[in-house]
Amino acid sequence: MRQSKQQLNHPILGKFVKEFKPKISRELGKIIGITVGLILFSIFQFLLGLPQGSVSLIISLVCLIIASVLAYGIINILKERLFLYEKGLVYNSSKRKINIINFSDIVALWQYSARYYLYFIIPNGRTTYEYTIQTKDGQIIIIDEIIANEELGKYLNYELFKHLMPSLKFNYNLGQEVIFGEITISKHGIKAKNATLPWLAVERIDISAGKLYIRTKNSGWLKKNWYVTDVSTIYNLYIFIEMTNTILNSARP
Secondary structure, three states: OOOOHHHOOEOOOEOEEEEEOOOOOHHHHHHHHHHHHHHHHHHHHHHHHHHHOHHHHHHHHHHHHHHHHHHHHHHHHHOOEEEEEOOEEEEEOOOOOEEEEEHHHEEEEEEEEEEEEEOOOEEEEEEEEEEEEEEOOOOEEEEOOOOOOHHHHHHHHHHHHHHHHHHHHHHHHOOOOEEEOOEEEEOOEEEEOOEEEOHHHEEEEEEEOOEEEEEEOOOOHHHOEEEEEEHHHOOOHHHHHHHHHHHHHHHOO
């Protein structure tokens, strides 16, 4: 089988691991549906305009132009590719931009996922993902639901653990603050919105339905949640969870 150039070993990123291709997402499906609808409508208007005059022909032409623009965008989206290597990734986005990212250059990873339900009750088995990467030089790369999936997230989080966890643990042990977006941790506790909750006052940290909950000890039911935020606002989420779990376990008598 013939391999693409990206599927060969990369001179900087090393051995080729996996290729990620676009999938038909909910939003892309809507665009495809609109495009097909416009094409059918333009054909109908064209056939109608032949005996009735120029107005229907103009409408047909306008619809066909709009459909052509949408179709061009769909083709570019379907050309997206992400190539994973042992030391990084190459992301060919629909904007015709090639992003080459070394895992050791990543300083922050935001992740978002959404699970869809039928009639808001029954899970339909469909979940979408989005990952936002920030590198040392300040570059921001968004890998959207067209190409992102759970498997890619596992790869990214594994590499993030490997490259960032040692230095973040070292900084924490030195008494420095470690920032995770809206939340900062230090020897003093967890800080959010200029308030600090000491470690001995933290009962646990939970994630549920896309929210992160910091629970306090010895408080009433209404005041149990000291801080609540969207998971997507916390970068390097799984490093945050790992570090806070370790700290809480060591703080417990």
